[in-house]
Amino acid sequence: MILKPEERVALDAGDFAAAVRRYVHYGRGKRLEDTTRGDLLEAVSLATREWLIERMLESERRTRERDSKRVYYLSLEFLIGRSLEMSLRNLGAWDAVRSILAEQRIDLEAVCETEPDAGLGNGGLGRLAACYLDSLATLGIPGYGYGINYEHGLFRQVIENGEQHERPDSWRQLGSPWLIQHPEHPISVPVYGRAGRHPRGGGAGSWLDCRVIVGIPCDMPIAGYGGDTVNWLRLYSATTADEFDVALFNQGDYLRAFERKLSTERISKILYPSGSTEAGQELRLLQEYFFTACALRDIVRRYTDVHASLEGLPDRVAIQLNDTHPALAVAELMRILVDECGIAFERAAEITRETLSYTNHTLLPEALEVWPRPMLGRVLPRHLQIIEELNFRFLADVERRWPGDIDRLRRTSIIEEGHPKRIRMGHLAMVGSHAINGVSRLHSELVRTRLAPDFAALWPERFQNVTNGVAPRRWLLQANPKLAELVTQRIGTGWTRDLEQLQRLETALDDAGFRAGLRAVKRANKQRLAELVDAETGVSLDPDALFDVQVKRIHLYKRQLLAALHAIHLFLRALDGEPAPHPRVCLFAGKAAPEYFLAKRVIRLLCAISRAVESEPRAREQLRVVFVPDYRVSLAEVIIPAADLSEQISTAGFEASGTGNMKLALNGALTMGTLDGANLEIRDAVGEENLYLFGLRAEQVEALRANGGYDPHRAVAESPTLARVIDALKSSRFAGDAGDVFAPLLHHLFEERDPYFVLADFDAYRAAQEQAARDYVDADAWSLRSGRNVARTGWFSSDRAVREYADRIWRLPR
Numbered sequence: 001m002i003l004k005p006e007e008r009v010a011l012d013a014g015d016f017a018a019a020v021r022r023y024v025h026y027g028r029g030k031r032l033e034d035t036t037r038g039d040l041l042e043a044v045s046l047a048t049r050e051w052l053i054e055r056m057l058e059s060e061r062r063t064r065e066r067d068s069k070r071v072y073y074l075s076l077e078f079l080i081g082r083s084l085e086m087s088l089r090n091l092g093a094w095d096a097v098r099s100i101l102a103e104q105r106i107d108l109e110a111v112c113e114t115e116p117d118a119g120l121g122n123g124g125l126g127r128l129a130a131c132y133l134d135s136l137a138t139l140g141i142p143g144y145g146y147g148i149n150y151e152h153g154l155f156r157q158v159i160e161n162g163e164q165h166e167r168p169d170s171w172r173q174l175g176s177p178w179l180i181q182h183p184e185h186p187i188s189v190p191v192y193g194r195a196g197r198h199p200r201g202g203g204a205g206s207w208l209d210c211r212v213i214v215g216i217p218c219d220m221p222i223a224g225y226g227g228d229t230v231n232w233l234r235l236y237s238a239t240t241a242d243e244f245d246v247a248l249f250n251q252g253d254y255l256r257a258f259e260r261k262l263s264t265e266r267i268s269k270i271l272y273p274s275g276s277t278e279a280g281q282e283l284r285l286l287q288e289y290f291f292t293a294c295a296l297r298d299i300v301r302r303y304t305d306v307h308a309s310l311e312g313l314p315d316r317v318a319i320q321l322n323d324t325h326p327a328l329a330v331a332e333l334m335r336i337l338v339d340e341c342g343i344a345f346e347r348a349a350e351i352t353r354e355t356l357s358y359t360n361h362t363l364l365p366e367a368l369e370v371w372p373r374p375m376l377g378r379v380l381p382r383h384l385q386i387i388e389e390l391n392f393r394f395l396a397d398v399e400r401r402w403p404g405d406i407d408r409l410r411r412t413s414i415i416e417e418g419h420p421k422r423i424r425m426g427h428l429a430m431v432g433s434h435a436i437n438g439v440s441r442l443h444s445e446l447v448r449t450r451l452a453p454d455f456a457a458l459w460p461e462r463f464q465n466v467t468n469g470v471a472p473r474r475w476l477l478q479a480n481p482k483l484a485e486l487v488t489q490r491i492g493t494g495w496t497r498d499l500e501q502l503q504r505l506e507t508a509l510d511d512a513g514f515r516a517g518l519r520a521v522k523r524a525n526k527q528r529l530a531e532l533v534d535a536e537t538g539v540s541l542d543p544d545a546l547f548d549v550q551v552k553r554i555h556l557y558k559r560q561l562l563a564a565l566h567a568i569h570l571f572l573r574a575l576d577g578e579p580a581p582h583p584r585v586c587l588f589a590g591k592a593a594p595e596y597f598l599a600k601r602v603i604r605l606l607c608a609i610s611r612a613v614e615s616e617p618r619a620r621e622q623l624r625v626v627f628v629p630d631y632r633v634s635l636a637e638v639i640i641p642a643a644d645l646s647e648q649i650s651t652a653g654f655e656a657s658g659t660g661n662m663k664l665a666l667n668g669a670l671t672m673g674t675l676d677g678a679n680l681e682i683r684d685a686v687g688e689e690n691l692y693l694f695g696l697r698a699e700q701v702e703a704l705r706a707n708g709g710y711d712p713h714r715a716v717a718e719s720p721t722l723a724r725v726i727d728a729l730k731s732s733r734f735a736g737d738a739g740d741v742f743a744p745l746l747h748h749l750f751e752e753r754d755p756y757f758v759l760a761d762f763d764a765y766r767a768a769q770e771q772a773a774r775d776y777v778d779a780d781a782w783s784l785r786s787g788r789n790v791a792r793t794g795w796f797s798s799d800r801a802v803r804e805y806a807d808r809i810w811r812l813p814r
């Protein structure tokens with residue numbers, strides 16, 4: 001039975017105020033007058049949570065009653081950001097709560113600003129997961145996230161003397177009002193030990209003498225827009241069943257008595273920064289297995305609560321693997337089906353495949369996960385048996401299809417030959433999934449043709465594309481309230497659920513008044529950003545300058561170095577006294593993995609250029625360069641709405657999709673980009689004249705690599721402008737007292753022949769940038785093109801992307 005609207009929990013603003021008072025009073029033991037911002041944040045959040053919980057219970061009741069198919073999104077990362085404002089907006093209670101609190105002289109916006117980000121992710125992949133949770137709930141799909149309740153999310157970045165330093169991110173040190181703990185529902189996960197004899201013919205196996213890790217679930221409610229559906233993100237903390245080892249304690253060995261517990265709790269201590277492939281491998285494997293196993297047990301339990309056997313699992317459950325990080329789900333689900341339910345191996349493989357699907361997010365060889373076979377065998381002995389059995393049967397299929405093709409067997413095997421042998425997690429994920437998708441048209445094509453051509457030949461029907469999308473509520477409604485208001489005045493509110501309605505702005509763009517409105521909004525957003533940048537860095541920005549923005553993880557393939565070289569060029573030109581068409585701000589933000597030496601040097605270079613510009617009044621009139629520390633979701637929400645130009649300049653073929661490119665275009669920035677990832681689809685959507693594309697295409701990059709034709713020295717010889725930039729970089733101009741700090745970057749560019757071909761694209765980039773600067777002078781023409789970006793990027797909504805997954809991959813009923 002569905003509740004009638006009048007039976008639903010009403011959101012009553014008066015009740016809300018009372019709840020806030022109650023939480024302050026009884027939760028904190030204070031009077032409202034005596035509260036700090038932190039007390040208020042907690043009380044307001046807990047009051048909001050009451051509404052969320054009501055709706056969450058109601059959503060659950062509905063799903064059970066209908067026995068709807070559920071979707072589970074397994075991800076080692078969820079970059080949620082802040083939740084209070086988003087939750088209130090999604091519940092439709094933002095305005096009401098704001099005014100009721102204003103009556104108590106509480107400024108809701110200021111309270112929201114104090115919320116720490118939940119930064120349980122590195123970048124694109126983690127933020128995508130968060131956008132998808134928003135869309136799942138908004139579309140009314142019973143879809144849930146599963147991950148790890150990291151005590152520390154991605155490190156906090158501080159910049160000292162132009163260098164990145166990492167500080168721990170203790171996002172829930174004071175407790176998080178969004179986490180509902182369930183210590184009463186622990187999950188036991190075995191690890192280590194040994195497997196019984198490899199069962200013949202794939203029969204039921206056994207796993208003995210294992211150690212047990214306990215997973216404690218914690219739920220974060222996720223409200224869809226309109227508040228009708230509230231799903232949850234279930235995060236697990238790792239612990240042991242016992243507080244300490246009583247035997248050791250009684251022997252007086254107090255420290256060792258706690259060791260096991262502490263070593264187990266390390267599993268949910270901290271998020272691995274991406275690119276940290278060296279250190280702590282086994283811990284990362286334990287993290288991957290721990291959360292995957294917790295998730296599967298929980299999913300299977302929920303299903304078997306209602307169904308007698310797991311035979312029909314794929315009819316009611318779809319599990320999406322966010323990259324290969326949860327790929328052990330293939331082996332774990334097989335283990336449950338074969339060992340615990342006694343289902344035959346082949347049938348179990350079928351059920352597993354019909355249930356699981358896998359999204360690939362990267363082609364970078366160094367990011368493709370492999371685990372040494374000895375390590376996997378030690379940590380998960382029974383899983384290794386299952387993987388080998390699966391591989392044996394899979395290779396038999398390959399052999400039947402291509403008899404005698406030994407080389408193909410070697411290429412496709414889940415197990416890579418070598419010393420030691422290694423388990424290829426991508427292959428395991430593909431063998432165990434009915435759908436395999438890339439995240440942009442180009443990337444999915446490259447997955448088919450370059451990453452996995454043998455698999456694509458074997459199962460063409462499994463390979464799909466789902467181009468990424470971003471959540472309109474967070475990235476337009478919340479991040480850019482002024483633009484949202486302007487848009488709503490013209491086309492009403494329908495765009496919040498159906499972003500393609502932004503198309504209806506096309507006609508408004510003919511109206512000079514509307515274009516002036518767009519400019520006013522952009523200027524106000526730039527003013528807001530300038531205030532933040534001044535407070536954070538002391539650099540003062542002119543909101544009338546062209547705001548040229550590159551915000552994302554620092555990585556060589558993303559080529560912040562190319563933008564840095566261009567900034568040096570602008571600097572030298574300004575010193576020459578050559579006037580620029582328009583003053584420009586080059587704004588950068590992003591974190592480098594702690595042990596990614598060259599990426600950290602890039603940050604130093606950006607900071608050094610900033611300092612050099614600041615110390616030259618002549619340059620400062622037309623150029624400012626600034627590196628904003630600690631890029632994170634809440635900072636992105638301020639930077640993105642203020643951008644005029646969006647830098648998306650990765651080496652073609654390397655950026656799987658990008659999602660910042662979508663957020664920036666949606667907020668009216670023009671893309672300055674290579675023909676890479678979703679930039680191509682953005683071009684198709686906004687039209688060639690409304691962005692700047694330059695540089696080598698993916699095929700050209702590939703050809704140049706294949707014939708060894710890239711010569712950085714020749715690029716310099718052919719371009720006097722570039723030569724001058726490189727000379728300046730070689731001089732002490734930017735390094736100052738720091739000597740040859742930039743020598744490693746030069747070494748990378750020239751001696752190591754930079755695999756990302758920065759110098760090959762420099763001239764094309766400079767030319768495109770010059771064109772952009774000239775175009776920016778005509779403010780009205782620019783705002784027309786900016787407006788077209790807003791009007792034409794509605795397709796890049798995560799609602800559209802999630803609907804594609806629902807239709808073509810999860811096979812949900814419409």
Ligand code: 26Q
Nearest residue numbers: 124125128272274275361439655656657658659
């Ligand atoms: C692997 C092993 C050990 C430690 C860390 C990792 C690791 C962690 C994170 C490897 C990769 C990641 C993250 C990858 C990622 O964010 N990829 C991005 O995904 C976005 C969403 O699809 C795309 O838009 C980006 O193009 C892609 O780079």
